[in-house]
Amino acid sequence: MAIFSIPSIRLTGMAASVPQPSEHNADYTWISKKEREYLIRNIGVETRHVAPKGVTTSDLCVVAAEKLLNELNWDRKEIELLIFVSQSRDYLVPTTACIVQDRLGLSHSCIAYDVGMGCSGYVYGLSMVASMMQSGVAKKALLMVGDISTLTTSYRDKSTYPLFGDAGTVTALEFNPGATPFAFNLQTDGSGYKAIMIKDGGARHKMTRQSFDMKKISKGIIRSRLNVELDGIEVFNFSLREVVPNIKSLLKYTEKSLDDIDFLVFHQANLLINNTLRKMLKLDPEKVPYSIREYGNTSGASVPLTMVSQLREQLTTGKVKLMLSAFGVGLSWGSVLLETDGIVCPEVIEFDK
Numbered sequence: 001m002a003i004f005s006i007p008s009i010r011l012t013g014m015a016a017s018v019p020q021p022s023e024h025n026a027d028y029t030w031i032s033k034k035e036r037e038y039l040i041r042n043i044g045v046e047t048r049h050v051a052p053k054g055v056t057t058s059d060l061c062v063v064a065a066e067k068l069l070n071e072l073n074w075d076r077k078e079i080e081l082l083i084f085v086s087q088s089r090d091y092l093v094p095t096t097a098c099i100v101q102d103r104l105g106l107s108h109s110c111i112a113y114d115v116g117m118g119c120s121g122y123v124y125g126l127s128m129v130a131s132m133m134q135s136g137v138a139k140k141a142l143l144m145v146g147d148i149s150t151l152t153t154s155y156r157d158k159s160t161y162p163l164f165g166d167a168g169t170v171t172a173l174e175f176n177p178g179a180t181p182f183a184f185n186l187q188t189d190g191s192g193y194k195a196i197m198i199k200d201g202g203a204r205h206k207m208t209r210q211s212f213d214m215k216k217i218s219k220g221i222i223r224s225r226l227n228v229e230l231d232g233i234e235v236f237n238f239s240l241r242e243v244v245p246n247i248k249s250l251l252k253y254t255e256k257s258l259d260d261i262d263f264l265v266f267h268q269a270n271l272l273i274n275n276t277l278r279k280m281l282k283l284d285p286e287k288v289p290y291s292i293r294e295y296g297n298t299s300g301a302s303v304p305l306t307m308v309s310q311l312r313e314q315l316t317t318g319k320v321k322l323m324l325s326a327f328g329v330g331l332s333w334g335s336v337l338l339e340t341d342g343i344v345c346p347e348v349i350e351f352d353k
Contacts, residue, residue, distance in 0.1 A: 047295075
């Protein structure tokens with residue numbers, strides 16, 4: 001296991017943005033009313049914010065970044081690192097981070113690059129930013145994490161369409177020798193890559209006319225090879241098999257217990273998975289905030305979006321000890337133990353194109 005700690009990095013602020021249009025799963029007429037009620041009760045998604053045509057992940061992240069940077073009153077020329085974590089970048093070429101660097105007016109000496117990760121992207125992204133900063137590369141940095149997941153879902157696929165929502169987030173970090181270390185436990189199992197995937201459109205299987213053909217997979221599931229496929233049973237079993245041991249190993253490494261933590265923030269996979277994990281860890285519901293009911297599964301953005309939407313008051317007013325745990329596509333998963341102290345955290349922004 002990759003268990004390690006990184007000292008001297010402070011999480012200074014964070015912000016999140018979602019597109020203004022929202023859809024209610026009670027109105028999802030592809031399935032019966034009884035199925036809709038079951039879905040809302042067990043998967044936990046009542047509404048989702050869906051990006052209109054032409055709105056990208058970077059648009060949402062830039063809106064959040066503009067708000068956060070203004071409230072932080074940071075000199076943008078001092079930001080030396082920008083990492084953009086997403087599976088829905090603006091273009092195949094060029095790198096979206098380069099476009100964002102220009103849109104935000106950051107210095108030409110700023111390092112900017114993309115990372116193509118989904119569900120676990122926030123925890124992995126924090127480890128990348130913190131590692132580079134601790135090595136002396138940058139004093140101030142931005143981590144952007146988000147996805148337009150609805151772009152690749154089929155309306156006629158009940159296993160994916162009512163689950164995913166869209167969001168973009170930004171986290172500001174700075175070098176601070178007195179900061180409490182971040183502790184990470186990161187893991188990967190690529191043998192399960194087929195559990196969540198889009199088959200066509202990449203270099204392995206290029207897009208063809210046949211890629212657009214809609215095919216019936218089973219009752220209530222019709223999709224093309226350009227739509228995301230989700231093996232719900234495999235993801236459920238993987239999550240219950242791997243997440244709790246990952247968290248416990250990190251606690252052992254840091255000589256902490258769950259009693260030492262104020263909140264445990266999970267990737268918002270679905271309510272059934274997350275409630276099961278919470279019960280396995282014997283945690284009270286008050287210590288495990290959820291945002292899935294209002295926003296759905298927002299891929300890599302779900303952890304920071306949950307922090308901003310559910311813990312804003314606590315984050316802005318004092319010290320908060322957090323365990324963040326994210327897991328999914330890849331398959332990859334990881335946890336980070338960190339502490340915040342009065343960060344800047346504006347309310348969730350609803351972006352209107």
